Amino acid sequence: MKVALVQMDVQIGEPEVNYRKVERFLDEAMAQSPDVIIFPEMWNTGYALEQGDALADADGQRTRALFSSYAKAHNVMIVGGSVLYKDSGSGDITNTMLVFDRNGDEVLRYDKVHLFRLMDEDQYLKAGNSFGLFDYEGTGIGTMICYDLRFPLLFRKLVSLGAKVIINTAQWPTARVDHWRTLVISRAIENQSYMIAVNRCGTSRETAFPGNSLVIDPWGEVLLEGDGTEQVYVIDIDLAKVDEIRKRIPVFDDQRFDLY
């Protein structure tokens, strides 16, 4: 599976700028013929949560139109990072990931389930109540958004439902980049799964973001580590490696569900 990670800066409160940039990055990624293109968290507005009512994508229409038509026209899967999304019926605002298959069909909507208080998500957003999991040509791919990384039971659940690759899309600040790196690598090892973690770079309202996107194999090897600049990283991953590692050390068979 050839994956393109779009590590981009985000202009806070400027959806026009960000949608134009994402269109450019789709073409830049597509030039390397990936199977899947992945974006970071909340790329349409950044953390302009207090302007969510005005700026959030109403019913995801703009994001859906862009990604669905691009996926179909270019025969590529798109994991749309996440966008600030407004349900115009209820007025609820969510941090929402939309995933499209090669036909342009939407195969997943995932609303971030753990809201991050340090960035005021709990004050403005409604948490989701379901898992992020979709199928890529017979392989389960689990998805999550940024802070979800700190919840190991969510990973276990996704793996128990068939995930062999887990994608995390993020706006994880530089201040805690050591946690980011350590947790992404640990989650790959403990869940014997590929971890593909796409973080934004740049600075918004004095918060710096390191980029430092990562691809880790199910043995914990760092296959790709981004720098702090805007880049499209493309990498081919061997999905068969997951079964090999799970056979070598069968932690899921050895787990004592009777005890804990």
Ligand SMILES: NC(=O)CCC(=O)C(=O)O
């Ligand atoms: N956008 C987020 O969820 C940030 C999570 C984060 O920074 C953390 O330390 O956790």
